[in-house]
Amino acid sequence: MTSQSAMRVLGIGGSLREGSQSERALRIALAGAEEAGAQTVALAGSALSLPFYDAAVAERSAEALALVEAVRTADGVIVVSPGYHGALSGLVKNALDYVEDLRSDVRPYLHGRAVGLIAVANGWQAAVTTLDQLRTIAHALRGWPTPLGGTVNTAEVKFDEAGGASDSRVADKLRLIGRQVAEFGHSRRAWDGVSPDAGVGTPE
Numbered sequence: 133m134t135s136q137s138a139m140r141v142l143g144i145g146g147s148l149r150e151g152s153q154s155e156r157a158l159r160i161a162l163a164g165a166e167e168a169g170a171q172t173v174a175l176a177g178s179a180l181s182l183p184f185y186d187a188a189v190a191e192r193s194a195e196a197l198a199l200v201e202a203v204r205t206a207d208g209v210i211v212v213s214p215g216y217h218g219a220l221s222g223l224v225k226n227a228l229d230y231v232e233d234l235r236s237d238v239r240p241y242l243h244g245r246a247v248g249l250i251a252v253a254n255g256w257q258a259a260v261t262t263l264d265q266l267r268t269i270a271h272a273l274r275g276w277p278t279p280l281g282g283t284v285n286t287a288e289v290k291f292d293e294a295g296g297a298s299d300s301r302v303a304d305k306l307r308l309i310g311r312q313v314a315e316f317g318h319s320r321r322a323w324d325g326v327s328p329d330a331g332v333g334t335p336e
C-alpha cells in the first residue's frame with residue numbers, strides 16, 4: 133500500500149445463515165473503521181465458501197484469489213466468527229488458513245496490520261473461548277490484535293438489518309474496535325513512511 137491510496141480495512145466473517153448476527157456485527161465494526169477514515173470491504177458469509185485450504189496445490193478458486201488479494205492490500209483486518217461448539221466456525225478458520233498464501237509476501241501474513249477480533253455466540257462461554265482462539269490465530273499470523281476485543285452474547289442482544297443493535301452499548305463497542313483498527317492503520321502508514329521494515333518468514 134502507498135501512503136497516497138485510501139486506508140483500507142477488510143472485514144472477514146459471518147456465517148452462511150440468512151440474517152447472520154456475526155455478519156451484522158462485522159458490518160457495525162466496519163462502520164467504526166469508516167468513521168476513522170478507512171475504506172472498507174466485507175467478505176462475509178457465502179463469499180467465504182471456499183474449498184478447504186490445501187497448501188500442496190497451486191490452483192485457487194476466483195473467490196480464494198479475491199480473498200488473498202484483499203488481505204494483501206488491506207491496512208487492517210476485522211474478523212468476526214460465530215461461536216460453534218466453543219470455537220470459531222470452520223468457515224472462518226478455513227478463510228484464515230488462506231492467509232498462508234501470503235507467506236512469501238513483502239508483508240507476510242498479517243504483518244504490520246491491526247486485527248479487530250469479535251466472537252458472536254449464544255452464550256458467554258463460547259463467546260469468550262472463541263475470542264481467545266481468534267487472538268491466538270491473529271498472533272500466529274503476526275497481526276496486532278487491537279486492545280479491545282469483542283464478545284457478543286446473542287441471547288442478550290440482537291442486531292438488526294439496518295446496522296442497529298437492541299443494546300446500543302454493544303454496537304458502540306464494535307464500532308470502537310473498528311476505529312482502533314483504522315487508527316493503527318494510520319499510525320502504521322506514518323511509521324512505514326520513515327522506516328520500512330518488511331520481513332519474510334513463517335508463522336509462529
Ligand SMILES: Cc1cc2nc3c(=O)[nH]c(=O)nc-3n(C[C@H](O)[C@H](O)[C@H](O)COP(=O)(O)O)c2cc1C
Nearest residue numbers: 147149152153154214215216217218253254255258
Ligand atoms: C453448529 C453450531 C454450533 C453452535 N455452538 C454454540 C456454542 O457452543 N455456544 C453458543 O453459545 N452458541 C453456539 N451456537 C450459536 C451461535 O454461536 C449463535 O447463534 C451465533 O449468533 C451464530 O452466528 P450467526 O447468527 O452469524 O449464524 C452454535 C450454532 C451453530 C450453528
